[in-house]
Amino acid sequence: MKIETWLKNNTFHHSSFSDLADLVREKEKQNLKISLCIPTLNEERTIGKEIILFHSELMVRYPLIDEIAIIDSGSSDNTLNVARSFGADTYLASDILPNLPPKKGKGENLWKAIYQLEGDIIIYVDADIKNIHPRFAYGLVAPLIYREEIKYVKAFYDRPLAFSEGIRPSGGGRVTEILIRPLFSLFFPELSAIIQPLSGEYAVRREVLEKLSFPIGYGVETAHIIDVYREYGLDAFAQTDLDQRVHRNQETRSLGKMAFGILQTFFRRLKEGNMISELPELSTVLRQFQVHDKEFETINMDIREEERPPMLSIPEYLKKRGIKKK
Amino acid sequence: MKKDMQRILDSLPNLETMIREMRDVILTNIVMIGEIPSPTFREDKLREFILNRFNQDNLINCSTDETGNALGILPGSIGDRNILIVSHMDSVFDEEVNNTISVQPEYISGRGLSDNIIGLAAITSLPFILDQLKMRLNSNLIFMGTARSLGQGNLEGIRFFLKNTKINISNGIIVDGIKLGNLSYSSIGMARCEINYWVPEEYDWTRFGAVGSIVTLNELINRIQEIPIPNKPHTSIMFSSISGGRGFSNIPLDATVRFEIRSESGTMVDVLQKQIMDIASEVASNSGSRVETKILAKRKPGGISFSHPFAGAARAIHKTLNIESRITPNIAELSAFIDKDIPSIAIGITNTEKLTKSLEKVQIEPIYKGLAQLVGLVMAIDEGCCNEN
Known part of the structure; x- marks a missing residue:
């Protein structure tokens, strides 16, 4: 029954938080600082719109967000120039903590945001959302502002284009429904209540983020959920329905790569948690196939889900934040 | 100033x-x-x-x-x-x-x-x-x-x-x-009009010249274009859209045209509107189809x-x-x-x-x-x- 209670108490709709003036009052009362991080890689087509909407609505009209930062993986297009022209703070991930050996992946950008940004809460929003709206930020941060015990808020999107009255299925994308939810149901049944565990939009308290290790690739969201669950339990999570998200659709082959990376992270967590006793050394090569002139060809892809350690183990971070090493 | x-x-x-x-x-x-x-x-x-x-x-x-x-x-x-x-x-x-x-x-x-x-x-x-x-x-x-x-x-x-x-x-x-x-x-003065022709169910398709609504509509458009339009007051008739028919092998049973009469003179708009509605009825009568005329909007x-x-x-x-x-x-x-x-x-x-x-x-x-x-x-x-x- 835990899941039902959690679903009832910790699942929100963004419209519950549309009184932004009240949200700002509450934020100021708690003296919170909030940062918005948009990780990018070749997002020149959508990044400008995200920046102006968040800046205009959540900084100028309602000072809910204190900083907007673009952390880029090294875009070859005009992403950083566009972002700069709209007034955002822009960073190359490789320029942050330059003494560490560089790694490339979305998780790397998210991890380095913890070092670079100042917020007590960091909101992460993907850069490829075509129907971006301020709700993508305030809908996620609001449960953290109003409920002290909530530490990690995940987005989900539940506005089907057409449905009849009554019961209808609700859930995530293809990878969630055929991989993540079955795995969670097997190993962490309570986590199956998170409707879209892979969504790229979430808001988290710094005190939680700095304790998490970060896979730099596909596994970052899955790892977060498992690690936060183990440390704080289901009640630390909340989820907010943001209605609809219009974005690029991924090919099935790309989803295969994603699933492969997530599985590496997942098995690593199972092993660390002593949930699986015997595990052979896992291959890092994903094999996919294509037909070339009636001949079948193998495509081998080496996908290694490397992880960054918790930020609290990085001396530069401790120094910057004035934290004494225990 | x-x-x-x-x-x-x-x-x-x-x-x-x-x-x-x-x-x-x-x-x-x-x-x-x-x-x-x-x-x-x-x-x-x-x-x-x-x-x-x-x-x-x-x-x-x-x-x-x-x-x-x-x-x-x-x-x-x-x-x-x-x-x-x-x-x-x-x-x-x-x-x-x-x-x-x-x-x-x-x-x-x-x-x-x-x-x-x-x-x-x-x-x-x-x-x-x-x-x-x-x-x-x-x-x-x-x-x-x-x-x-x-x-x-x-x-x-x-x-x-x-x-x-x-x-x-x-x-x-x-x-x-x-x-x-x-x-x-x-x-400027303006009348926004819609004229719809349709063929009744009891229409006698064996009669000479039975061709369906699109040809009837075409006849109307030709007749409207023959109306002399004055330069002063500046006046025009603008055809905005036509629709009709259901595809090959089907005689078109209905057809619609929408147009605007525009003029610097409100009287000229009224005169042309009446003239076109008369023509629409005459064309319907000649072809045996039915006509419906609507004035969707009017400006002085x-x-x-x-x-x-x-x-x-x-x-x-x-x-x-x-x-x-x-x-x-x-x-x-x-x-x-x-x-x-x-x-x-x-x-x-x-x-x-x-x-x-x-x-x-x-x-x-x-x-x-x-x-x-x-x-x-x-x-x-x-x-x-x-x-x-």
């Missing part, structure tokens, strides 16, 4: 610069308005957004009326004049159409930008702009997103308001998305003269901002003001470029000039520079 008007003109270049600094708020309004579907008669979601914005910007009496207009008032320090600033909320696009707006550093693109996302975003941004400019006016400004304007809406929202309001409106400003430089202060000609101080002030504002004025007659909201003898002007905010049949691209930079023009007009009315006496 009055001293006050010269002072306003002198302030315009600086205003444009200050408005440019409010880019994010202006563009955000364009995006958020543009991404809310608002077909005619179903403007409710957009109305809610506009009213919310009016509330956020501290307008008073933010409310709607029976037709679904969105209203808000910025009270003036004296309140001796009431300036009504309107822009229509409805769009020709259905709810299902992809209405995503894309923003790039130099331009924005999407559907419906010219008609009328940019216009509506301009009036929605104006309270914020005036506040940032710390501009305190003597006159009350009444902001209104009008509902049921396009097509069969037939300006129902603005007409309802002007008919029923107890407020004495001194001047009207109608804000359209395009084109920057357009200046309309007179309306009128407006203020070229020499009216309001028109002069608008042209002076354009000249100062290096905007090339194009004096064009208007058959939209302006005609509703003209019917009530309210001195009014319709302006455009920017220019667009068609990317596809329905997708448009709008340069961002001219928008600031378009908004400076709007602020200048409001100031000119407020300072009494647009009064005839």
